[in-house]
Structures are given as C-alpha cells and as structure tokens.
Amino acid sequence: MTGQRADARRNYALLLAVAERAVAEQGPDASLEQIGRTAGVGSGTVRRHFPTRHALLEAVFRKQIDHLTVRAQALADAREDNRAALLAWLGDVLTVAAETRGLAEALKRDRSTGPGDAHEHGAVASLAEAGRPLVRRAAPALAAGVTITDLLDLVTGIALATEHDPAGAHRLLALTVTGLSPQ
Template identity: 60%
Template sequence: MPAQRADARRNYARILAVAEEEVAARGADASLEQIARTAGVGSATVRRHFPTRRALLEAVFRERIESLAARARELAEADDVRAALLDWLGALTVYSATVQGLATALLRDGELDPEHANPCVNTLAEAGEPLLRRAERAGAVAPGVTPVDLVTLIAGIALTTQHHPDPATEATRLLHLTVAGISPRG
C-alpha cells in the first residue's frame, strides 16, 4: 500500500535525522531507545529500518564516507601521488577524529576485521585502492600496505584522540608521526 510505504520512508528519514543528532552528541553509544522516542516511533520501528547499531551508524555516516571516497578517486589522478595520498589520509583523519562515533563505525566488534569489513570500510578501501597502488608504484608507500591498513590506522588515531581537547589537531600530529612508516620518502 502506497500510504504505508510513504509512512515507512518518512519514519526512516525521521529516525536517521534524529540518529545523526544523537550520534553527534553522544557518539556511537547513542541510545537506540532515545532515538526512537525522539523520532516518535517505537523501538521495533527503529530495528526494522536498522536491524543493528552498526547498520544505523553506517547510514548516519554514509554521505560523508561517500564524499571521502569521491575525494580519493579524484586524487588518484594527481601528479604528486604522495601528496595526494597524504591529502586524502589527512581529510579522513580530521573527519574521523572530529565526528563522534565514526571510528567506532569503522570497527567490527572492537577491531577492524578485514575479512568482514563493513560498508563504510569497503567504500573507503575500494576508493583508496587506486590511489594507494599508484603511490606504491611510485615508491611513495612501502610495499604491502593495504587500504584496510590505512583505515585501521586512521580509526586507531581517531579513537586515541577522541577525548583530546583538540582532536583534529592531535590526530593530524599523530598521522604525521606515522607517515614515515607508510611513506618512507619524506
């Protein structure tokens, strides 16, 4: 019935909007019950649209993840591939460090799981692969570094700096400290 479908779409949009606000305020541990109450729906409705917390977090971050993926694809053609890779990693680091819950959304059961990576990780890894491989061929990245390695690194930095007074600056500083390990040419 079209009316139910329209109601379902409205509920989805309302739940997602409330979830974005709650995750921004409380991080990945935002209460699903509070999200349901604020959205004016039952918790079963939230779970119908988002069967797991991870599904809700992925939906909350989808647009920005897509933007970061588009940036990686754009930078893959840059003349200075090392600078392009570091530009992308910097953008990913700052965003991950300043948006509560994103680092957690990149994790699976507390650790990044390369064999069962979630859609956020898959999107970033697929988009970053050509940029990373090009940087590797140019000698700008140590052989064997994978896109999942880079997302793991960024998630770790973001988690480490989440309670810092200036998480973006601290995360960027830590990324620069690590660059020598993934990109030996300075």
C-alpha cells in the same frame, strides 16, 4: 500508498540525520528512544527502519564510508599531485573516524575478523578498495611496501587515540606522514 512511502522515506532520512548527530556526540550507545523523540517519531517507526542498534549504526557508518569512497574516486580522477591526493583522502578518513564516536572502533573490529569471516559492515573492505588506486599512484612517493591496509590501520589507530580531537588526530597523521614519505 504513495504518501506513506514518501513519509517513510522522509522518516528514514530524518532518523538517519538525527542518529548521525547522536552517534557523533554520544557514541554507538546513543539511545534509540531518544533518537526517535528528537526526530519526532515513535519507537515503532524507529524499529521499522532500524530493527536493531547494529542496523542503525551500520546505516550511519555506511553513509560516512560511502562519502569517503566517492571522495577517493574524485581525488583519483583529479590527476593532481598523487601524494597530495592520497594524504588529503587519509585526512578525510581520519576526520570522519575521529569525529564519529564508535566508527574507529567499528573499523578496528571490522579489520580484526579473519579472512573469509563476515565483516561487520564491510567498511574496511570498501575503504581499502577506494584507497587502493590512490596508494598505487602515490607509490613512488611512499616508503617501499606501504599498502592501503597499513595506512587504514594507522588512521584507525590515530582515530582511536584521539577520538573527538581532530586537531590532535591530524597532528599525529602529519608526524606519521613525515616518517612514511618525507619530502
């Protein structure tokens, strides 16, 4: 039993790593069967870990969101230049959203659900919670009334417009920042 559980954990980690690459390259329509073949496992193993495409995408996106949440906390704890910390984190969010095909679209869909509706995977809520302390600390350097929701909407829009063009995405973010917080 212990060997099977270790195998299951290993298969899950391998499938998730392969799925991350496939989604980054092909988007949310990446073939589950091809992901299984690349990982060297059968379709039954894929379906046991990820019964639906949505479950697979949720796991891929959740890993990215968790990384960004940890990064926000590290930047908030660093007590460096608050504006620079916020901009570094927004840059990280933008990089992940621009390089992971489908993530920006998922963030947009997640944001478009109404209050009280079940979010697709709670990514926007997680990112907003993670980024709120950064925005609060950087508030004196921001235009009046700028919220974390505003900033996530901007980053999502930029990512949608520049998917797979991180350099272009960061150029647009720099232009946006100049308008938000000139220094």
